[in-house]
Amino acid sequence: FLFHSHDSNPYIPDIAGMDEFQGRKIHSKWFRFEEHFDGLKVAVLGCHFSGEDISMLVAKFAKKVIVCHRRKTEEFPPSFPKEIEQRPPFVRMTKDSVVFPDGSSEKVDAIIFCTGYRYSFPFLNDGLITIKDERIEPIYKHMVHIEHQNLIFFGIPRQLPYFPHFHEMAKFAIKLLAGKITLPSEEEMRAESEAEYQARLKEGKPPIFAHYMGDGHRQTEFNAQIAKLGGFEPLSPVIQMIWDDVMDERYMNIINTHEFDYLVTGPSSYRCLTPSKAKSRVSKAENVVRK
Template identity: 55%
Template sequence: MELFQGRIMHSRNYRHAELFEGLDLAVLGANFSGQEISMQIAKCAKKVYVCHERINFPPSFPKDIEQHPPFVRMTKNSVIFPNGSEIKVDAVVFYPGYRYSYPFLKNGIINIEDERITPIYKHMIHIDYPSLIFFNIARQMLYFLHFDVFARVAVRILDGRVRLPSKDAMLKDSDDDFQLRLKDGLKSTYAHHMGHGERQWDFNADLARMGGFNPLPPVLRKLWYHIIDQKYTNIMRYTEVDYEITGENSYKNLDSE
């Protein structure tokens, strides 16, 4: 990477597609934000190459954006792929995701190994210091609504309405959760990911039971899966559709009326 003489940017610093006007560009990584950034930049750039290893990539993704495996090396003006092929580019945007980092905590307070944070109960509560509660550990979920659930549970823990299990019980629960993920075929780095199957909804129901309140209404689960499906089949237009929640289990598409 040190050899590359073009423009290099991490997606967290991306603001305007116009910065890449007329350039040939490689985007490394293609999660949700990586896909969105690639499509935005493609409107201004000369050519965009999105480099990723995703299996279930949206078939509705623009055909003029070329897809390649992740590149393994960079020269002063190109990226090189595992098979030795090479593409000349003027700029590279990295979307590798994020790693957990808590430099403001004293060494030894938490342990991070292969993106698994310990000792943490329910992906949010420090087992040794239960008044230390994290809101940003769980990933790949309906963040803002789940954060409301986190906050309600946290308040009930701090004011004493929720009594936590013993330290040994919390450690066992944490390890059982991790071992189940491994059994399901997930990588160890997915210790806190909620985006596979029903995990985020089971997690939400679990926290709600612990907090003594109702979980998120089932309509949100329905709408979540509908929108994910729409993104897969119509990635260029799915964000333009408006919905109205009409009940605990129902919603309607306002653009189809």
């Protein structure tokens, strides 16, 4: 067994002038209290889940918040607060400002890096695995080392409901270690892993999306695959249903997203306990039980 969370090795890009900046610099990993930015002008670099959440929290206290990102307009939540200024990622820093690609600059007191994490396994012997463009090899089903099949990784897949999926991965690992699962040959596992990776590239995904599960129903398909191989029932459809609901609402109603509560009422049904907050899709909230 080897449990490794990918949210442990923070990534901060090397930006020109970073050492000159005299204001506060932190990575989102160490963000705790938005009150610490009271009255400050803050630049947030990166705007996926952490960047969205942190910028909205800080905006309650900061003098000004600028979120710097390269997401496409159609990918960015239209419900994001308009008072938070959006700019492209800055390319240089001075002692008291950030400089954007067009040469314009903005004075800021603090910078929060919501720039994600990088896989790192410093406790493994050199040569046991390789990591290139955030793709880990040689592993099968994002968890089993192809050459050393009693070495099982937890925490590699990104963007999925972690607790239910890790529970299923644990069931798979237990059965594998007990000798109750027969894996394909090493050649077949390598070929299957490579085919999956190439399929992602053909979809237009960048190489760093080798282990992402958050788009479409990819996580459900992944769970179904390991359940079939392990000989047990996959997760109930309601897990994907709630995930879809939350992602839809996050896009259309991001300010209230964290105030939703759900009750699972069956394998394929759930109930929203806070329908008054679901402003973007009232029909879902009114259909108290979705099936």
